[in-house]
Amino acid sequence: MTATEPGMSARTRAWLDQPALARLWDRLRDRLERNxxxxxxxxxxxxxxxAEREALALLTGRPxxxxxxxxxxxxxxxxxxxGAAGRGLVEVVTELRGPLTDRPAARDARRATAEAIWSAADDTLRSHGLADAVWAGPWLEELRRAGTLARLAPDRARRLIGQAIDVMSVLTGPVSPGAGMGRAGVPGRGELAERVTGTAHGLDDGTLLSRIVLRALARAFEVPPPQDARSRRELWEAAGVAVDRVSTTVLTYGLVPLGDEPAVRLLRDRTRAGFETHLTLRDLARITWRLxxxxxxxxxENPRVVEAAADRGCARPLVCASGNPTTTALTLLDALHAAGARLAYRGDFDWPGIAIANRMIGRYSARPWRMRATDYEEHVATARDRGTPLPPLTGAPVDALWDPELTPAMTALGVAVQEESALELLLTDLLSA
Known part of the structure; x- marks a missing residue:
């Protein structure tokens, strides 16, 4: 609208735009936008x-x-x-102060756009069979509270969350991490990123997509969100994603595979020399496992057990999972299991340790290695006899699927027992021929 249009002359506009009425129009702009x-x-x-009182009286016709x-x-x-303006209040304020924003309508539009993003996320989860995954709802709620996606253009926010769900579908569906600790055939991070985003760098550290996915993985694995490069790498690998194939290793001792390949001979020679060995994913790819x-x-679970076993010249083969197993550790254990090896697993007597043991024992039908209720009670009694303090159990209890008496025993005694506390007992088993 211009000053030359019928109904409002240049003279009228100039009178309305006088300094004595400036505060009125400024306040009206804010009020009308809120209204x-x-x-x-x-x-x-x-x-x-x-001056303002006189101008207002002339404008409204009231003293x-x-x-x-x-x-x-x-x-x-x-x-x-x-009057002389010939148009309503909204039109006059618009002409004098510029276009007005309908704030309630804009707020409703933003809400509708945001709801459309989360509705699309729900639909994508359902389409991937992940709607009932225990991590999915809390993860979406966490993203909503953080507000990061709300600050993006709607199309980009919808695309990012869809890509994150695509990644989680590869890593967790149809088997959840709690049941399977990653899936066979999951590509490296670069390959996974290229498959989902079209670029091999789409999941690099520092990208918003990688941060969103890692939040989901932390929920899925029931661990705190990663805060540094090492914890991010460990979480990727716990999900079965190799960040690369040489920088992470699995610690082993005593493996004697059969065969004449160079990698097999080297491993066998190190075992015969009493040396522990760190194997990379590239090493594992060079070995055909025959046992x-x-x-x-x-x-x-703890590297100290491997170190002590090597020092004592133990006879039995040993693999260290180093806490929540990495991709490299799982790749080795998968290969050993497929080659016919029986596995015996030992970890910490705390709730994260029980959760890991559930996954390991379930994945490999492994024998619990001194991990029953009687073993726990014996460890606690020995520590107390020696006056050794034990840390309290923290967090929510986890049912030990291999021994229904273990979780009640741990809950009753309320203390954690780390694996290295039973080092001598474990070495006794490993020394036996």
Missing amino acids: GLQARGRLRLDGVTA YAGDTVSIALADLDAQLRT PPDTEVHVC
């Missing part, structure tokens, strides 16, 4: 000057006394329509 561009309610001006003026917006709207009949491989 959804509706001329309703009253506007109060305090500390009115004599005012004192330094406070209250104006009904509907009355002012009618006065402007029938002596009736091989049993003991699996521990």
